[in-house]
Amino acid sequence: MTDRTDRAGRPDSVDRTERTERVVPETERRRRRPTKQGTVLSEQVIVDTALRLVGQHGAQAFTVRRLGLALGADPSAIYRYFRSTDDLLLAVADELIGLGLNGWRPTGDWRADLREVGLRIHAHSLAHPQAAVLAAYRTTGRANEIRAIETMLGILRGAGFPDPDAVSLYHAFIDQALGFAVLDSAAIALPATAQHADSGVWDTAYRDLSPDTHPHITATADLLAADMRRSAYPLALDLLLDALAARLPS
Amino acid sequence: MTDRTDRAGRPDSVDRTERTERVVPETERRRRRPTKQGTVLSEQVIVDTALRLVGQHGAQAFTVRRLGLALGADPSAIYRYFRSTDDLLLAVADELIGLGLNGWRPTGDWRADLREVGLRIHAHSLAHPQAAVLAAYRTTGRANEIRAIETMLGILRGAGFPDPDAVSLYHAFIDQALGFAVLDSAAIALPATAQHADSGVWDTAYRDLSPDTHPHITATADLLAADMRRSAYPLALDLLLDALAARLPS
DNA sequence: GTCGAACGTCAATGCTGTTGTCGTAAGGGC
């Protein structure tokens, strides 16, 4: 794991003369010079390429050099658009949120809506597990994230939860969704060898125990091996919604 | 992010003569030669040092080179004890589980016991956030993990849940605990700059929205900023336990 | 006391993110 800290610590003081900063905000860009191989770069192109790259070749493909290669540009050109790989990652994270939200409209049934949103977040993370694992625990503060929060808060307040409850329950709901998304994505995103090793454990280590020392595991070994292959999120989500319904002021 | 895949792909076929494998199981070790600087290595010493190192200097300190430095040994010596950094990570993960379990005994009240176990897992992850983030989604199959599963399954079966339910609910329970542990640990384990940027978002980006376009966020901005500073796990845990109690066959 | 081999050390390989420097060409001003 590499250090994503801003080591250099660019000074806060601003020169009288406008410094030529390496990164220019997307809206202020004027010149677009194609790379040697003809690509015209932009934030959007870079983010899309990163998402595709990670989807095809795993999280380990999320490197500036491979991204440059995929873009047909020198790796360092990316630093004209993002301050660091971390900055780029946040942009990718927000793109993911947007993908999950597109095309969905609330029905007005709070429980069905929350359930749908939860499953969508989860499903979309699993569709881009490598990126989800990197991005799920960041707060981007970008457009799509804001839209998502507004939507979910609206559902809870519309259902009749008082504001303090709506906020706390939103927090529990979204973190549960993201937590499961990370866990399940991570399992998919593991390098092949590690993934195989981890899943094999349920068929080997947990089957060779003695009923004397481990009565509960041996009694349920088959059930365990089967259940652990699936995600527990749908069940956990329904349990959460059960509890929410029970707490809804009538 | 570096590639943890076993690239070389050591062949499965075994020579007639016992190959001199790089890694010798801890139980079969006979010779213990001190390093130049006098340390005597062992799995336990390496795991402990790794945990301490990561706790003091962050997840970015989890590198073979820094570990070697902290141990007073050549980095490559670690490969005499673990096949790869991933193998070492699993050992660290299991050590973490063990630390969380030590000294705890079930009381017989299933709800109180589950609650205590959940909070313990969560708290212990936060105490070693850097390691938790790396380890929480792995299945180690090692001693402490097995002990933990046996315990939790026992609580659920003892409470009266039929075996299929006990297994599914165990799965939902443990994954929710680990999911929140990852999320909350990750927030703590972020590099200082990223952490500051992420948390600051709640006080800046989400306060400057218009009530016209974002009525729900602006109406609850203060509540949001306050709530997001805390972990949502205690609430989510209680919600889960509520739902469990409601499903318990009477 | 001898000797095989376990295990710590060294050196090298091919990755990684990041940055200082340079030159080219884009596009506004006239």
Added chain:
DNA sequence: GCCCTTACGACAACAGCATTGACGTTCGAC
């Protein structure tokens, strides 16, 4: 339609990463 500024893509270099093959010391069994 030309000119000049400067944005931005390319290049090269650096430090740090995991991993491995070879080497030699010294442990410990006999």
